[in-house]
Amino acid sequence: MTDTAFVKLNAVAKRWNGQLGVEDISLRIEEGAFVALLGPSGCGKSTTLRLLSGLEIPDEGQIHIAGTDVTHSPPAERDLSMVFQSYALFPHLSVAENVIFGLKVRRVPKAERAEKLRRALEITGLLGLEHRKPAELSGGQRQRVALARAIVAGKRLCLMDEPLSNLDAKLRNAVRKDIKKLQRDLGITVVYVTHDQTEAMSMADMVVLMKDGRIQQVGTPQDLYSRPENTFVAEFIGAPPMALIDGAALDGFSSGETIGLRAEHIAIADAGAGRMTCHVAECEFLGSETFIGLTHDGAKGLTLKLPGLVQKAAGEAIDITFNDADLHRFDGDGQRLNTT
Amino acid sequence: MSKHASLERRRQAIYGWLLLGPAGVLLTTFAFYPSIATLWSSLFSRGTRRKPAEFVGGENYTDLFADPTFWLVVKNNLIYAAATIPISIIIALAMALWANSKIPAKGFVRTAYFTPTVLPMIAAANLWLFFYTPGLGVLDQIGSLFGLPSVNWLGQPETALWAVIIVTIWKEAGFFMIFYLAALQTIPADLKEAADIEGASRWTYTRRIVLPLLMPTTLFIMVNAMINSVKLIDHLFILTKGGPSDASKLILYYIWEMAFAFFDAPHAAAMTILVLLVLGIIAAIQFLLIDKRTHYQ
Numbered sequence: 001m002t003d004t005a006f007v008k009l010n011a012v013a014k015r016w017n018g019q020l021g022v023e024d025i026s027l028r029i030e031e032g033a034f035v036a037l038l039g040p041s042g043c044g045k046s047t048t049l050r051l052l053s054g055l056e057i058p059d060e061g062q063i064h065i066a067g068t069d070v071t072h073s074p075p076a077e078r079d080l081s082m083v084f085q086s087y088a089l090f091p092h093l094s095v096a097e098n099v100i101f102g103l104k105v106r107r108v109p110k111a112e113r114a115e116k117l118r119r120a121l122e123i124t125g126l127l128g129l130e131h132r133k134p135a136e137l138s139g140g141q142r143q144r145v146a147l148a149r150a151i152v153a154g155k156r157l158c159l160m161d162e163p164l165s166n167l168d169a170k171l172r173n174a175v176r177k178d179i180k181k182l183q184r185d186l187g188i189t190v191v192y193v194t195h196d197q198t199e200a201m202s203m204a205d206m207v208v209l210m211k212d213g214r215i216q217q218v219g220t221p222q223d224l225y226s227r228p229e230n231t232f233v234a235e236f237i238g239a240p241p242m243a244l245i246d247g248a249a250l251d252g253f254s255s256g257e258t259i260g261l262r263a264e265h266i267a268i269a270d271a272g273a274g275r276m277t278c279h280v281a282e283c284e285f286l287g288s289e290t291f292i293g294l295t296h297d298g299a300k301g302l303t304l305k306l307p308g309l310v311q312k313a314a315g316e317a318i319d320i321t322f323n324d325a326d327l328h329r330f331d332g333d334g335q336r337l338n339t340t
Numbered sequence: 341m342s343k344h345a346s347l348e349r350r351r352q353a354i355y356g357w358l359l360l361g362p363a364g365v366l367l368t369t370f371a372f373y374p375s376i377a378t379l380w381s382s383l384f385s386r387g388t389r390r391k392p393a394e395f396v397g398g399e400n401y402t403d404l405f406a407d408p409t410f411w412l413v414v415k416n417n418l419i420y421a422a423a424t425i426p427i428s429i430i431i432a433l434a435m436a437l438w439a440n441s442k443i444p445a446k447g448f449v450r451t452a453y454f455t456p457t458v459l460p461m462i463a464a465a466n467l468w469l470f471f472y473t474p475g476l477g478v479l480d481q482i483g484s485l486f487g488l489p490s491v492n493w494l495g496q497p498e499t500a501l502w503a504v505i506i507v508t509i510w511k512e513a514g515f516f517m518i519f520y521l522a523a524l525q526t527i528p529a530d531l532k533e534a535a536d537i538e539g540a541s542r543w544t545y546t547r548r549i550v551l552p553l554l555m556p557t558t559l560f561i562m563v564n565a566m567i568n569s570v571k572l573i574d575h576l577f578i579l580t581k582g583g584p585s586d587a588s589k590l591i592l593y594y595i596w597e598m599a600f601a602f603f604d605a606p607h608a609a610a611m612t613i614l615v616l617l618v619l620g621i622i623a624a625i626q627f628l629l630i631d632k633r634t635h636y637q
Contacts, residue, residue: 055533076539088534092552101548102538149534 005064006031006189007052007157012061014047021047022213025061029191029206031156034183036204037193040236044213045193046161052191053159054078065157080157081150085165087142089134089149095121096130099148106153120152123182140171147179151186158183160192164199176203197237201225209233231334234260240291240303242328249298250275253329257337260328263291263303266320274319278302280312294318375616382609393606400610410611412586413594416501420590421569424508429561431513433554436520437546450521457515465578468507469494472579497587500580504588507575512568516561523557524550559630563623570615591615 005028014021022044029035037045050056052063054075063071070078081102089098099120103113121127124144134142143163150158163179164172180203183190194200200207201221209216209224209232217229228234234242240263247257269275278294290310294302304320312318329337382400387393404410439450456464471478472493480490493503527550535545573593576582582589582597589597591611599608 053537055536075533075537080537082534082537084530084534086528086530088528088530090531090534090549092549092555101535101540105535105538105540105544 005029006033006066007191008062008064009048009052010062010064012048012051012058012063014051014056014058020044020213022051022210025051025215027208027215027218029189031189032187033205034180034190034203035192035206035208036200037191037208037210038197038200038236039195039210039216041195042212043210045195045208045210047213048210049159049161049191049193052078053080053082078157079155080159081153081155083146083150083158083160083163085162087134087146087163087166089142089145091134094131094133095126095137095145095148098134098145099152101149102153116152116154120148123151123185124148139167140175143167143175147182151182151188155188157189157191160190162193162195164194164196172199179203197239201237209236211236227336228260228328229336231258231260231330234328234330235301238262240305241301243299243301243303244330245276245296245299245302249296256332258330258332258334260330261302261322261326263305265322265326266302266304267322268304268306269319269321271317271319274321277317277319280314280316280318282314283310283312285309292318294320378609378612382606382613384606386604386606396606400606401614404607404610404614409586409589409594413589413591416587416589417570417591419501420505420508421566423502423505424512424569425562425565428509428512428516428565429558431509432516432561433520433558435513435517436524437550439517440521440524453514453517455514456511457518459511461511461572461574462578464511465507465575468503468510468575469578472503494580494588495584497584500584500588504575504579507579508568508572511572511575512565516565519557519561520554523554527553555630559626562630563626566622566626567619570619 007027007029009025009027012025013023015023025044025048027035037048039045047056051058052065054070054073054077057072061071062069065078065080075082090101093101096117100108100113100117103116108116117130118127121130124147126141126144126148129137129141134145137145143166146163150160160179164175167175176199179190192200192203201224204221206218207221207224208218211232217224217233219227224233224237228237228242231244235244242260242262243266245259245261246255247253247259248255250259253259276296276299278296278299281293281295284291284293288307290306290308292304292306292310292312294304296302302320304318331337383395383397384393385391385396385399435453439446439453443449459467470476474480474490474492474495477493479493483489483491491499493499531549532545535549540548570590570592573590573596576588576590576593580588582593592615595608595611595615598604598611
């Protein structure tokens, strides 16, 4: 079997004292891809990353990187770099020493070290801060030192474990773009762990959504948004999440089914002419639009998206309508039913 | 300045002095005053019933410098310090690194290492007295298994000081280990992981990351070990009483002997002042020099 994928995980599992870590993780990552491991906390995304890095060794399955079986190799032999959530900078070393730590360990000649350091600092915009200690840097600068350390050796695979979670919201947006640009310019493969779907959707070429140690869906951001494989994906992706309607509450659907519906596909109908009659729960004004939360006995998460500022009294009855083409159908177990 | 502001400033000053007060009173009573009184009495001759004490200036000091026992005791104490300080620190560090790693019965290992610290020095000395006793002692018993001759460790000048040094190291290393252990636990685990990813060996990680991060602790332990090398003499009373022929006599023991066995308070005072002076200078050097190269978190 010829397989050209750069990173391959084959039925990887890791358990702790019988407790579930991750189970049956199979993934194929092409070289140069930006892959996001997404999921709620405790879903096993960090474990998957640590298995890839070699900081944990799997109980079952194989891991291949660049055509080599590295399942039982120590981290240093996997030819990868990593950015930690806490950055893991060495507090007693200066920025420059932190960045070239790995080069020194591998006995890279001094001149080459200096050149690589200068380039890494230039790319991350840290020139002039070489001699500062991590404690003398801002959160954003520390994050960039961690990035510089990850790219300085020119490794083809870079693992990132929630690298933005310690930054404030505004900085996070800026650094998100920087990381994406960096990845594209250097052509490296990035595996990026996050619990923030905005990060995953905006940066990744491929999103791996996980829950309870298992992969729920793998696909492009658009795939996950417009063709969720199951109700978990439907409810996790998107803000507001997809509304789920009990099939019995709608004409023409059986009661075993669950019907998914995105907020942008819901429209207001004249009283009595809609397909469902709901009540206003709350209004959430977001500037350019207003989300109106609706309640209905047979549905959860129904949200109406209206442009501009709209104010509705709580409890007010609203009739809504939508096209059958925009509906997502799931069976009794929550798996997607393909409506062709 | 407005009246209100100056009143507030004075209030703050009084508040500050009140906070300093208790420590100031205690230190003055039990440290500053005794030191100055010692300095004062070191400048007077020893009073007898017929001849009252009189001011002699530096005579007590010149007497000391001319006393061969004083120089022997100084030499003993230098050897004692030069051996106990580095060896106990190295052993403490090694034990801490081991007790901090993933080993079975970690709690037991730590407790075992710490036990010598819990024992009073006098009890520990009695224990070691039994180890060292010729014929009956554990060391001789083990030695005789291999056909080695009986050695009177504490009774001969060549070995007495070293026998005492070993007891001190045994006593101190466990205590210092606790500080290292505490410091090791403040080093985040992901630094090790980051070093692993970069391909650093265990030794490189220890040398380039762990040891520098332990420097503040090492400095603290060094100062303590240095003070102990002068202060810790309880075991001499049990083991050797400074003998044989002053071979294991340390400076504080000599001061005690001078003051309370020979009743020569002025010379004891002079010696105390010299010790204080040397300790002060060494502490200043340690803090000024090593402090600069130490990273504090």
